[in-house]
Amino acid sequence: MVSLWYPAKSRSGKRAPYMTAKESELILKGGEVTGVPYDALSRTRTNAFSGAEPAGRKHSLPLVLLSPGFTEPRSSLTALAEELASRGYVVAGIEHTYESLATTFPDGRVTTCVACEAVKGQEFWNKVGQSRAADVSFVLDELTGAHPAWKGASLIAPSRIAMAGHSAGGASTIVAMLKDTRVRAGLNMDGTTFAPIPESGLSRPFLFLGAQAMHSPGGKDTTWDRDWVQLTGWKRWLVVAGAEHVSFTDTALLVEQLGVHRNPGLSGERAVEITRSHVRAFFDLHLRHKPQPLLDKPSTRYPEVKRCDVEQKTCA
Numbered sequence: 001m002v003s004l005w006y007p008a009k010s011r012s013g014k015r016a017p018y019m020t021a022k023e024s025e026l027i028l029k030g031g032e033v034t035g036v037p038y039d040a041l042s043r044t045r046t047n048a049f050s051g052a053e054p055a056g057r058k059h060s061l062p063l064v065l066l067s068p069g070f071t072e073p074r075s076s077l078t079a080l081a082e083e084l085a086s087r088g089y090v091v092a093g094i095e096h097t098y099e100s101l102a103t104t105f106p107d108g109r110v111t112t113c114v115a116c117e118a119v120k121g122q123e124f125w126n127k128v129g130q131s132r133a134a135d136v137s138f139v140l141d142e143l144t145g146a147h148p149a150w151k152g153a154s155l156i157a158p159s160r161i162a163m164a165g166h167s168a169g170g171a172s173t174i175v176a177m178l179k180d181t182r183v184r185a186g187l188n189m190d191g192t193t194f195a196p197i198p199e200s201g202l203s204r205p206f207l208f209l210g211a212q213a214m215h216s217p218g219g220k221d222t223t224w225d226r227d228w229v230q231l232t233g234w235k236r237w238l239v240v241a242g243a244e245h246v247s248f249t250d251t252a253l254l255v256e257q258l259g260v261h262r263n264p265g266l267s268g269e270r271a272v273e274i275t276r277s278h279v280r281a282f283f284d285l286h287l288r289h290k291p292q293p294l295l296d297k298p299s300t301r302y303p304e305v306k307r308c309d310v311e312q313k314t315c316a
Contacts, residue, residue: 001075001095001103002139005085006061008052018044019075019102022110027211030071030113033054034259039083042255047082054152056088062287063143064174065136066093067169069191069249070128071113073100076249077166083276089283090156092143094135099128099168121273122194125168129194132172133179136163140182158285160184164279167191174227177204185286189248190215193223193288195232205217205234205286207295211243212306218313228310234286236295237308239315240274242266248275260264266304274302
């Protein structure tokens with residue numbers, strides 16, 4: 001399943017659902033959330049409208065592919081998707097079937113996380129990366145091929161395609177870029193990466209954006225240090241003070257609203273604002289060629305965000 005967000009000609013029709021009631025139930029049960037109605041997530045209000053008429057000129061809109069974390073649905077990146085669509089992007093949120101806790105199909109069939117039952121060794125995660133890369137290429141074929149699956153596909157600029165993901169989705173971004181040259185730029189949000197980048201390197205633009213506690217250079221996760229050396233094009237390594245793993249998704253905001261968890265280091269609302277602004281800046285720079293000082297120097301507006309010097313192992 002894939003959800004598409006895009007600029008619309010008018011604000012009319014029904015609000016797009018966040019997820020189905022069954023998905024909400026299975027996700028809350030899978031996350032062992034108690035004391036919350038099982039349909040709570042399905043009643044979450046979005047800003048998008050279902051079936052809206054797309055707006056734009058032929059081959060004028062950049063395309064961004066979004067890949068969620070392992071067990072997470074594509075809807076977990078809705079806040080980011082809506083932001084990008086409101087700025088003139090087509091966004092394709094990919095559901096990786098049998099990895100998500102719950103995926104509802106149009107005929108009512110619901111699949112669950114079969115992959116959750118597997119042993120989670122390095123071989124498993126390598127398979128996740130390869131499988132997700134295949135999903136990405138399939139979606140690109142369906143959106144930009146000779147017989148596209150979406151009526152607005154002609155609006156997509158096929159030379160301006162990029163990808164971002166959270167956690168396993170972020171790690172899969174590198175794998176997808178290595179497999180498919182149509183993906184011109186990539187962004188990893190707080191994902192420990194999988195197999196190393198080959199010695200030949202990856203020369204297309206890449207951004208690491210993660211929680212400072214986990215992803216500072218030389219810190220707990222060393223996969224970014226390893227990959228950084230093999231990224232030979234434009235690259236940045238940004239960390240966010242006070243962020244948790246879910247701070248780069250809707251989850252940070254939703255769990256606060258549900259009264260389940262509150263991050264004292266960074267509110268959910270602030271986390272969403274930081275994620276939206278920095279992801280948008282990356283894509284505006286590399287898909288629209290608009291200068292983005294936000295990615296080059298500290299910002300007084302976002303003091304939580306630190307740019308890392310990998311050689312010095314410092315972030316400021």
